[in-house]
Every structure is written in structure tokens, then in C-alpha cells.
Amino acid sequence: AQSVTQPDIHITVSEGASLELRCNYSYGATPYLFWYVQSPGQGLQLLLKYFSGDTLVQGIKGFEAEFKRSQSSFNLRKPSVHWSDAAEYFCAVAASGGSYIPTFGRGTSLIVHP
Amino acid sequence: EPEVTQTPSHQVTQMGQEVILRCVPISNHLYFYWYRQILGQKVEFLVSFYNNEISEKSEIFDDQFSVERPDGSNFTLKIRSTKLEDSAMYFCASDPARPGTQYFGPGTRLTVL
Numbered sequence: 001a002q003s004v005t006q007p008d009i010h011i012t013v014s015e016g017a018s019l020e021l022r023c024n025y026s027y028g029a030t031p032y033l034f035w036y037v038q039s040p041g042q043g044l045q046l047l048l049k050y051f052s053g054d055t056l057v058q059g060i061k062g063f064e065a066e067f068k069r070s071q072s073s074f075n076l077r078k079p080s081v082h083w084s085d086a087a088e089y090f091c092a093v094a095a096s097g098g099s100y101i102p103t104f105g106r107g108t109s110l111i112v113h114p
Numbered sequence: 115e116p117e118v119t120q121t122p123s124h125q126v127t128q129m130g131q132e133v134i135l136r137c138v139p140i141s142n143h144l145y146f147y148w149y150r151q152i153l154g155q156k157v158e159f160l161v162s163f164y165n166n167e168i169s170e171k172s173e174i175f176d177d178q179f180s181v182e183r184p185d186g187s188n189f190t191l192k193i194r195s196t197k198l199e200d201s202a203m204y205f206c207a208s209d210p211a212r213p214g215t216q217y218f219g220p221g222t223r224l225t226v227l
Binding site for chain 2: 032036041042043044045046049051090092094096099100101102103104105106107
């Protein structure tokens with residue numbers, strides 16, 4: 001079965017600074033990978049996804065992520081963080097040869113200082 | 115933009131009572147899901163539903179849980195006899211295809227007293 005590790009429980013950045021949220025996955029083949037964002041009291045919103053092709057994926061709100069097979073990683077990046085980016089970020093992996101049900105990581109809480 | 119809706123936003127119930135959580139998926143979507151998120155923990159898959167039947171379920175989805183699509187638009191999750199540990203946020207999601215993109219609703223916060 002697949003699994004996801006988000007090693008950082010909390011990340012604090014200053015507004016305008018760059019951001020990288022880490023995600024490592026475990027899956028035997030090429031996975032399907034997702035990043036979701038959850039604002040307080042809200043549901044999950046898809047930021048971006050990787051199924052195949054270009055390993056650098058562009059998403060909404062200025063986010064991007066890069067699939068690195070050799071490192072089993074799918075880190076999320078943003079060059080300049082806005083205060084409204086403060087939220088919980090979840091990485092998820094789904095089996096490309098299976099049920100496509102995503103397994104979520106525990107999430108990283110992003111705190112943005114003015 | 116179409117979205118998944120869920121009602122109620124917050125449900126408080128007594129232990130042992132039955133609850134029904136309701137979801138209206140996006141209209142042309144074919145796959146439907148329920149997830150739960152216990153406070154401070156990760157989102158966990160409960161069940162998926164396709165073509166009017168359960169296609170997959172997790173270990174969490176035991177005999178106390180059931181799902182139904184009673185009228186072609188609503189998608190419900192029933193918990194027959196709630197336990198304290200059922201307190202969580204329950205999310206519905208729908209997907210037009212597989213593999214696809216799951217669109218999540220805003221969730222129902224269930225509090226079992």
C-alpha cells in the first residue's frame with residue numbers, strides 16, 4: 001500500500017518569502033500525486049496534481065511542485081508567499097495501477113508572518 | 115463553478131443515535147466518496163461509490179456505516195449508532211472520472227456527546 005510522509009508539522013515564513021513544503025511518498029510504481037490546501041473551517045481544495053508527463057507541475061494560486069522519482073518526493077513550492085496562503089497543506093498519493101483512492105499525509109500547517 | 119455541497123455544516127448528537135450526513139455531488143460526476151478527519155489528524159478514506167454500489171471501503175467503514183444515493187443527486191452517509199470516536203469532520207467528494215480530480219465539499223462537523 002502507498003503512504004505519504006510530510007516531515008514538517010508546522011512551517012513559518014514571512015510574507016514575500018519563498019516556500020517549500022516537503023512530501024515523500026512510498027509506492028512501488030509511478031504514483032499519482034496531489035497537493036491539497038485546507039483553510040480553517042473549509043474543505044480541501046486541489047492545488048495541483050501529477051499523473052504523468054512533465055515532472056514540474058503548475059497549479060493554482062502560484063504554486064508548483066516537482067516530482068522527483070529518484071527521491072520519491074513531490075515538494076510544493078511558491079516563490080513569494082502571501083498572508084492568505086496561511087492554511088493546512090496536504091500531500092496525497094494514489095496508486096496508478098489500483099483504485100486511485102488518495103492516501104493523505106498528516107499535513108503541514110503554514111504560518112505566514114507579516 | 116460547480117461545487118460539492120454538504121448539509122448540515124455541524125451536527126451534534128448523543129452517543130447511540132443515528133445520524134445521516136448529506137452531500138450533493140457535482141452533477142455530471144460519476145464517482146463519490148466519503149472521508150473523515152478527526153481533529154488534528156489526517157484525512158482518512160471511508161468509502162467510494164460508483165454505479166449505485168460501493169466500489170471500495172476502508173477498515174473504518176464497518177457495519178455501523180452505510181451509504182446511499184437515494185434520488186440520483188444526493189449522496190448520504192448514515193451512521194447507525196454513533197460512538198464518541200465518530201466525532202470528526204466528514205467530507206464528501208466527487209470525481210468525473212478515474213483517474214481524475216476529486217472535488218471536496220466543505221465538510222460536516224459531527225460531534226458525538
